[in-house]
Amino acid sequence: MSKALVIIGAGGHGKVAADIALKIGYENIVFFDNNDSIKECVGFPVLGKSEMTEKYKLWDFFVAIGNAVRRKEIFEMLEEKECRIVSLIHPNAVISRRVKIGKGTAVMAGAVINTDAVIGDGCIINTASSVDHDCVIGDFAHIAVGAHLAGAVHVGQKTWIGAGATVSNNIRICGECMVGAGAVVVKNIDEKGTYIGVPSVKTK
Ligand SMILES: CC(C)(COP(=O)(O)OP(=O)(O)OC[C@H]1O[C@@H](n2cnc3c(N)ncnc32)[C@H](O)[C@@H]1OP(=O)(O)O)[C@@H](O)C(=O)NCCC(=O)NCCS
Structure with missing residues:
Protein backbone atom coordinates (compact mmCIF):
# COMPACT_ATOMS: atom_id res chain seq x y z
CA MET A 1 0.00 0.00 0.00
CA SER A 2 1.25 3.52 -0.75
CA LYS A 3 2.09 5.75 2.18
CA ALA A 4 -1.24 7.01 3.48
CA LEU A 5 -2.06 9.35 6.34
CA VAL A 6 -5.17 10.34 8.24
CA ILE A 7 -4.85 13.80 9.78
CA ILE A 8 -7.35 14.58 12.52
CA GLY A 9 -8.06 18.31 12.60
CA ALA A 10 -8.46 20.35 9.43
CA GLY A 11 -7.36 23.71 10.85
CA GLY A 12 -4.11 25.63 10.53
CA HIS A 13 -2.05 22.98 12.29
CA GLY A 14 -3.55 20.29 10.04
CA LYS A 15 -2.64 22.25 6.92
CA VAL A 16 1.01 22.46 7.97
CA ALA A 17 0.99 18.78 8.95
CA ALA A 18 -0.25 17.86 5.44
CA ASP A 19 2.53 19.89 3.90
CA ILE A 20 5.16 18.02 5.93
CA ALA A 21 3.49 14.69 5.14
CA LEU A 22 3.77 15.32 1.40
CA LYS A 23 7.41 16.32 1.77
CA ILE A 24 8.27 13.08 3.60
CA GLY A 25 6.60 10.81 1.09
CA TYR A 26 2.91 10.39 1.95
CA GLU A 27 0.88 9.98 -1.24
CA ASN A 28 -2.65 9.69 0.13
CA ILE A 29 -3.96 12.09 2.77
CA VAL A 30 -7.43 12.46 4.23
CA PHE A 31 -8.60 14.69 7.06
CA PHE A 32 -11.20 14.12 9.72
CA ASP A 33 -12.79 17.03 11.49
CA ASN A 34 -15.76 17.42 13.80
CA ASN A 35 -16.87 20.45 11.82
CA ASP A 36 -19.12 18.88 9.18
CA SER A 37 -19.18 22.06 7.10
CA ILE A 38 -15.49 21.67 6.12
CA LYS A 39 -15.28 19.44 3.06
CA GLU A 40 -11.75 20.13 1.84
CA CYS A 41 -8.43 21.18 3.33
CA VAL A 42 -5.34 22.15 1.27
CA GLY A 43 -6.65 20.02 -1.60
CA PHE A 44 -7.49 16.91 0.42
CA PRO A 45 -10.93 15.60 1.44
CA VAL A 46 -12.28 16.23 4.93
CA LEU A 47 -14.33 13.18 5.79
CA GLY A 48 -16.25 13.98 8.93
CA LYS A 49 -16.10 13.19 12.59
CA SER A 50 -12.88 11.97 14.16
CA GLU A 51 -14.64 8.90 15.53
CA MET A 52 -15.23 7.56 12.00
CA THR A 53 -11.74 6.10 11.63
CA GLU A 54 -12.43 2.35 11.61
CA LYS A 55 -12.03 1.81 7.87
CA TYR A 56 -8.66 3.59 7.82
CA LYS A 57 -7.04 1.25 10.33
CA LEU A 58 -4.13 0.38 8.06
CA TRP A 59 -3.28 4.05 7.45
CA ASP A 60 -0.94 6.13 9.59
CA PHE A 61 -2.53 8.70 11.90
CA PHE A 62 -1.58 12.16 13.06
CA VAL A 63 -3.55 14.37 15.47
CA ALA A 64 -3.32 18.01 14.36
CA ILE A 65 -5.28 19.77 17.08
CA GLY A 66 -3.75 22.77 18.79
CA ASN A 67 -5.61 22.36 22.09
CA ALA A 68 -3.48 20.03 24.19
CA VAL A 69 -6.36 18.50 26.17
CA ARG A 70 -8.30 17.64 23.03
CA ARG A 71 -5.12 16.48 21.25
CA LYS A 72 -4.42 14.08 24.11
CA GLU A 73 -8.02 12.77 24.15
CA ILE A 74 -7.98 11.96 20.44
CA PHE A 75 -4.47 10.50 20.69
CA GLU A 76 -5.63 8.16 23.46
CA MET A 77 -8.76 7.21 21.54
CA LEU A 78 -6.56 6.24 18.56
CA GLU A 79 -4.25 4.24 20.80
CA GLU A 80 -7.21 2.33 22.20
CA LYS A 81 -8.18 1.45 18.64
CA GLU A 82 -4.57 0.35 18.03
CA CYS A 83 -4.10 2.90 15.23
CA ARG A 84 -0.53 3.63 14.18
CA ILE A 85 0.25 7.18 15.31
CA VAL A 86 3.24 8.77 13.58
C1 LIG B 1 -0.90 35.23 27.36
C2 LIG B 1 -2.19 35.01 26.59
C3 LIG B 1 -2.56 33.52 26.65
C4 LIG B 1 -3.26 35.84 27.27
O1 LIG B 1 -4.45 35.69 26.59
P1 LIG B 1 -5.78 36.26 27.23
O2 LIG B 1 -6.00 35.64 28.56
O3 LIG B 1 -6.86 36.13 26.21
O4 LIG B 1 -5.43 37.76 27.54
P2 LIG B 1 -5.97 39.11 26.86
O5 LIG B 1 -5.71 39.07 25.39
O6 LIG B 1 -7.36 39.32 27.35
O7 LIG B 1 -5.01 40.19 27.51
C5 LIG B 1 -5.08 40.54 28.87
C6 LIG B 1 -4.02 41.61 29.11
O8 LIG B 1 -2.72 40.99 29.04
C7 LIG B 1 -1.95 41.60 28.00
N1 LIG B 1 -1.23 40.52 27.31
C8 LIG B 1 -1.77 39.48 26.66
N2 LIG B 1 -0.82 38.67 26.18
C9 LIG B 1 0.35 39.23 26.53
C10 LIG B 1 1.69 38.86 26.32
N3 LIG B 1 1.99 37.73 25.64
N4 LIG B 1 2.65 39.64 26.83
C11 LIG B 1 2.35 40.77 27.50
N5 LIG B 1 1.09 41.19 27.74
C12 LIG B 1 0.10 40.41 27.25
C13 LIG B 1 -2.95 42.29 27.09
O9 LIG B 1 -2.37 43.36 26.40
C14 LIG B 1 -4.00 42.73 28.09
O10 LIG B 1 -3.53 43.87 28.76
P3 LIG B 1 -4.54 45.02 29.25
O11 LIG B 1 -5.44 44.37 30.24
O12 LIG B 1 -3.63 46.06 29.82
O13 LIG B 1 -5.26 45.46 28.01
C15 LIG B 1 -2.05 35.38 25.09
O14 LIG B 1 -2.10 36.77 24.87
C16 LIG B 1 -0.78 34.86 24.45
O15 LIG B 1 0.32 35.42 24.56
N6 LIG B 1 -0.97 33.73 23.73
C17 LIG B 1 0.10 33.10 23.02
C18 LIG B 1 -0.33 32.91 21.58
C19 LIG B 1 0.74 32.22 20.79
O16 LIG B 1 1.88 32.13 21.18
N7 LIG B 1 0.37 31.71 19.64
C20 LIG B 1 1.32 30.98 18.83
C21 LIG B 1 0.66 29.95 18.00
S1 LIG B 1 1.86 28.98 17.20
Whole structure:
Protein backbone atom coordinates (compact mmCIF):
# COMPACT_ATOMS: atom_id res chain seq x y z
CA MET A 1 0.00 0.00 0.00
CA SER A 2 1.25 3.52 -0.75
CA LYS A 3 2.09 5.75 2.18
CA ALA A 4 -1.24 7.01 3.48
CA LEU A 5 -2.06 9.35 6.34
CA VAL A 6 -5.17 10.34 8.24
CA ILE A 7 -4.85 13.80 9.78
CA ILE A 8 -7.35 14.58 12.52
CA GLY A 9 -8.06 18.31 12.60
CA ALA A 10 -8.46 20.35 9.43
CA GLY A 11 -7.36 23.71 10.85
CA GLY A 12 -4.11 25.63 10.53
CA HIS A 13 -2.05 22.98 12.29
CA GLY A 14 -3.55 20.29 10.04
CA LYS A 15 -2.64 22.25 6.92
CA VAL A 16 1.01 22.46 7.97
CA ALA A 17 0.99 18.78 8.95
CA ALA A 18 -0.25 17.86 5.44
CA ASP A 19 2.53 19.89 3.90
CA ILE A 20 5.16 18.02 5.93
CA ALA A 21 3.49 14.69 5.14
CA LEU A 22 3.77 15.32 1.40
CA LYS A 23 7.41 16.32 1.77
CA ILE A 24 8.27 13.08 3.60
CA GLY A 25 6.60 10.81 1.09
CA TYR A 26 2.91 10.39 1.95
CA GLU A 27 0.88 9.98 -1.24
CA ASN A 28 -2.65 9.69 0.13
CA ILE A 29 -3.96 12.09 2.77
CA VAL A 30 -7.43 12.46 4.23
CA PHE A 31 -8.60 14.69 7.06
CA PHE A 32 -11.20 14.12 9.72
CA ASP A 33 -12.79 17.03 11.49
CA ASN A 34 -15.76 17.42 13.80
CA ASN A 35 -16.87 20.45 11.82
CA ASP A 36 -19.12 18.88 9.18
CA SER A 37 -19.18 22.06 7.10
CA ILE A 38 -15.49 21.67 6.12
CA LYS A 39 -15.28 19.44 3.06
CA GLU A 40 -11.75 20.13 1.84
CA CYS A 41 -8.43 21.18 3.33
CA VAL A 42 -5.34 22.15 1.27
CA GLY A 43 -6.65 20.02 -1.60
CA PHE A 44 -7.49 16.91 0.42
CA PRO A 45 -10.93 15.60 1.44
CA VAL A 46 -12.28 16.23 4.93
CA LEU A 47 -14.33 13.18 5.79
CA GLY A 48 -16.25 13.98 8.93
CA LYS A 49 -16.10 13.19 12.59
CA SER A 50 -12.88 11.97 14.16
CA GLU A 51 -14.64 8.90 15.53
CA MET A 52 -15.23 7.56 12.00
CA THR A 53 -11.74 6.10 11.63
CA GLU A 54 -12.43 2.35 11.61
CA LYS A 55 -12.03 1.81 7.87
CA TYR A 56 -8.66 3.59 7.82
CA LYS A 57 -7.04 1.25 10.33
CA LEU A 58 -4.13 0.38 8.06
CA TRP A 59 -3.28 4.05 7.45
CA ASP A 60 -0.94 6.13 9.59
CA PHE A 61 -2.53 8.70 11.90
CA PHE A 62 -1.58 12.16 13.06
CA VAL A 63 -3.55 14.37 15.47
CA ALA A 64 -3.32 18.01 14.36
CA ILE A 65 -5.28 19.77 17.08
CA GLY A 66 -3.75 22.77 18.79
CA ASN A 67 -5.61 22.36 22.09
CA ALA A 68 -3.48 20.03 24.19
CA VAL A 69 -6.36 18.50 26.17
CA ARG A 70 -8.30 17.64 23.03
CA ARG A 71 -5.12 16.48 21.25
CA LYS A 72 -4.42 14.08 24.11
CA GLU A 73 -8.02 12.77 24.15
CA ILE A 74 -7.98 11.96 20.44
CA PHE A 75 -4.47 10.50 20.69
CA GLU A 76 -5.63 8.16 23.46
CA MET A 77 -8.76 7.21 21.54
CA LEU A 78 -6.56 6.24 18.56
CA GLU A 79 -4.25 4.24 20.80
CA GLU A 80 -7.21 2.33 22.20
CA LYS A 81 -8.18 1.45 18.64
CA GLU A 82 -4.57 0.35 18.03
CA CYS A 83 -4.10 2.90 15.23
CA ARG A 84 -0.53 3.63 14.18
CA ILE A 85 0.25 7.18 15.31
CA VAL A 86 3.24 8.77 13.58
CA SER A 87 5.40 11.83 14.11
CA LEU A 88 5.82 14.32 11.26
CA ILE A 89 9.27 15.85 11.03
CA HIS A 90 9.93 18.48 8.40
CA PRO A 91 13.04 17.68 6.33
CA ASN A 92 14.32 21.19 7.03
CA ALA A 93 14.26 20.81 10.79
CA VAL A 94 17.74 20.40 12.29
CA ILE A 95 17.74 17.57 14.78
CA SER A 96 20.77 16.15 16.56
CA ARG A 97 21.40 12.43 16.16
CA ARG A 98 21.05 12.02 19.96
CA VAL A 99 17.53 13.43 20.24
CA LYS A 100 14.60 11.20 21.23
CA ILE A 101 11.18 12.10 19.85
CA GLY A 102 7.97 10.36 20.93
CA LYS A 103 5.09 9.46 18.67
CA GLY A 104 2.51 11.82 17.27
CA THR A 105 4.84 14.81 17.54
CA ALA A 106 5.20 17.49 14.85
CA VAL A 107 8.53 19.18 14.22
CA MET A 108 8.02 22.06 11.82
CA ALA A 109 10.31 23.72 9.28
CA GLY A 110 13.30 25.56 10.68
CA ALA A 111 13.04 24.06 14.16
CA VAL A 112 16.32 23.13 15.82
CA ILE A 113 16.52 20.39 18.44
CA ASN A 114 19.92 20.00 19.93
CA THR A 115 21.83 17.09 21.37
CA ASP A 116 20.39 14.89 24.14
CA ALA A 117 17.00 16.58 24.15
CA VAL A 118 14.00 14.36 24.80
CA ILE A 119 10.64 15.25 23.26
CA GLY A 120 7.48 13.48 24.41
CA ASP A 121 4.41 12.17 22.61
CA GLY A 122 1.95 14.47 20.88
CA CYS A 123 4.17 17.57 21.10
CA ILE A 124 4.38 20.47 18.68
CA ILE A 125 7.84 21.88 18.05
CA ASN A 126 6.68 24.70 15.86
CA THR A 127 8.21 26.70 13.02
CA ALA A 128 11.68 28.14 13.70
CA SER A 129 11.58 27.32 17.41
CA SER A 130 14.61 25.89 19.18
CA VAL A 131 14.99 23.32 21.91
CA ASP A 132 18.56 23.18 23.08
CA HIS A 133 20.77 20.47 24.55
CA ASP A 134 19.39 18.28 27.34
CA CYS A 135 15.90 19.81 27.31
CA VAL A 136 13.03 17.53 28.31
CA ILE A 137 9.64 18.32 26.77
CA GLY A 138 6.62 16.61 28.33
CA ASP A 139 3.84 14.93 26.37
CA PHE A 140 1.44 17.24 24.51
CA ALA A 141 3.54 20.36 25.15
CA HIS A 142 3.72 23.01 22.44
CA ILE A 143 6.81 25.11 21.73
CA ALA A 144 5.24 27.78 19.53
CA VAL A 145 6.68 29.53 16.51
CA GLY A 146 9.99 31.24 17.19
CA ALA A 147 10.16 30.28 20.87
CA HIS A 148 13.57 29.41 22.23
CA LEU A 149 14.50 27.10 25.07
CA ALA A 150 18.10 27.29 26.28
CA GLY A 151 19.93 24.21 27.51
CA ALA A 152 18.48 21.73 30.02
CA VAL A 153 15.03 23.32 30.24
CA HIS A 154 12.22 21.04 31.43
CA VAL A 155 8.71 21.72 30.13
CA GLY A 156 5.82 19.83 31.72
CA GLN A 157 2.99 18.01 30.02
CA LYS A 158 0.48 20.13 28.06
CA THR A 159 2.40 23.35 28.68
CA TRP A 160 2.35 25.87 25.86
CA ILE A 161 5.38 28.11 25.38
CA GLY A 162 4.01 31.04 23.35
CA ALA A 163 5.34 32.52 20.14
CA GLY A 164 8.76 34.11 20.49
CA ALA A 165 9.07 33.36 24.21
CA THR A 166 12.50 32.62 25.66
CA VAL A 167 13.27 30.27 28.52
CA SER A 168 16.65 30.58 30.21
CA ASN A 169 18.89 27.56 30.76
CA ASN A 170 18.15 24.98 33.49
CA ILE A 171 14.63 26.34 34.11
CA ARG A 172 11.80 23.94 34.99
CA ILE A 173 8.25 24.78 33.97
CA CYS A 174 5.51 22.55 35.35
CA GLY A 175 2.66 21.05 33.35
CA GLU A 176 -0.47 22.85 32.13
CA CYS A 177 1.10 26.31 31.93
CA MET A 178 0.62 28.99 29.32
CA VAL A 179 3.73 31.12 28.76
CA GLY A 180 2.58 34.16 26.78
CA ALA A 181 4.01 35.30 23.48
CA GLY A 182 7.30 37.14 23.94
CA ALA A 183 7.70 36.26 27.63
CA VAL A 184 11.13 35.65 29.12
CA VAL A 185 11.19 32.96 31.80
CA VAL A 186 14.18 33.25 34.14
CA LYS A 187 12.83 31.45 37.23
CA ASN A 188 11.30 28.02 37.68
CA ILE A 189 7.51 27.86 37.34
CA ASP A 190 6.03 25.41 39.84
CA GLU A 191 2.38 26.38 39.71
CA LYS A 192 0.15 25.93 36.68
CA GLY A 193 -1.23 29.13 35.19
CA THR A 194 -0.56 31.90 32.67
CA TYR A 195 2.74 33.76 32.73
CA ILE A 196 3.58 36.85 30.66
CA GLY A 197 6.17 39.59 30.37
CA VAL A 198 9.88 40.19 30.79
CA PRO A 199 10.72 38.69 33.20
CA SER A 200 7.57 36.60 33.22
CA VAL A 201 5.01 36.92 36.03
CA LYS A 202 1.84 34.97 36.76
CA THR A 203 -1.39 36.64 35.63
CA LYS A 204 -3.94 33.83 36.03
C1 LIG B 1 -0.90 35.23 27.36
C2 LIG B 1 -2.19 35.01 26.59
C3 LIG B 1 -2.56 33.52 26.65
C4 LIG B 1 -3.26 35.84 27.27
O1 LIG B 1 -4.45 35.69 26.59
P1 LIG B 1 -5.78 36.26 27.23
O2 LIG B 1 -6.00 35.64 28.56
O3 LIG B 1 -6.86 36.13 26.21
O4 LIG B 1 -5.43 37.76 27.54
P2 LIG B 1 -5.97 39.11 26.86
O5 LIG B 1 -5.71 39.07 25.39
O6 LIG B 1 -7.36 39.32 27.35
O7 LIG B 1 -5.01 40.19 27.51
C5 LIG B 1 -5.08 40.54 28.87
C6 LIG B 1 -4.02 41.61 29.11
O8 LIG B 1 -2.72 40.99 29.04
C7 LIG B 1 -1.95 41.60 28.00
N1 LIG B 1 -1.23 40.52 27.31
C8 LIG B 1 -1.77 39.48 26.66
N2 LIG B 1 -0.82 38.67 26.18
C9 LIG B 1 0.35 39.23 26.53
C10 LIG B 1 1.69 38.86 26.32
N3 LIG B 1 1.99 37.73 25.64
N4 LIG B 1 2.65 39.64 26.83
C11 LIG B 1 2.35 40.77 27.50
N5 LIG B 1 1.09 41.19 27.74
C12 LIG B 1 0.10 40.41 27.25
C13 LIG B 1 -2.95 42.29 27.09
O9 LIG B 1 -2.37 43.36 26.40
C14 LIG B 1 -4.00 42.73 28.09
O10 LIG B 1 -3.53 43.87 28.76
P3 LIG B 1 -4.54 45.02 29.25
O11 LIG B 1 -5.44 44.37 30.24
O12 LIG B 1 -3.63 46.06 29.82
O13 LIG B 1 -5.26 45.46 28.01
C15 LIG B 1 -2.05 35.38 25.09
O14 LIG B 1 -2.10 36.77 24.87
C16 LIG B 1 -0.78 34.86 24.45
O15 LIG B 1 0.32 35.42 24.56
N6 LIG B 1 -0.97 33.73 23.73
C17 LIG B 1 0.10 33.10 23.02
C18 LIG B 1 -0.33 32.91 21.58
C19 LIG B 1 0.74 32.22 20.79
O16 LIG B 1 1.88 32.13 21.18
N7 LIG B 1 0.37 31.71 19.64
C20 LIG B 1 1.32 30.98 18.83
C21 LIG B 1 0.66 29.95 18.00
S1 LIG B 1 1.86 28.98 17.20
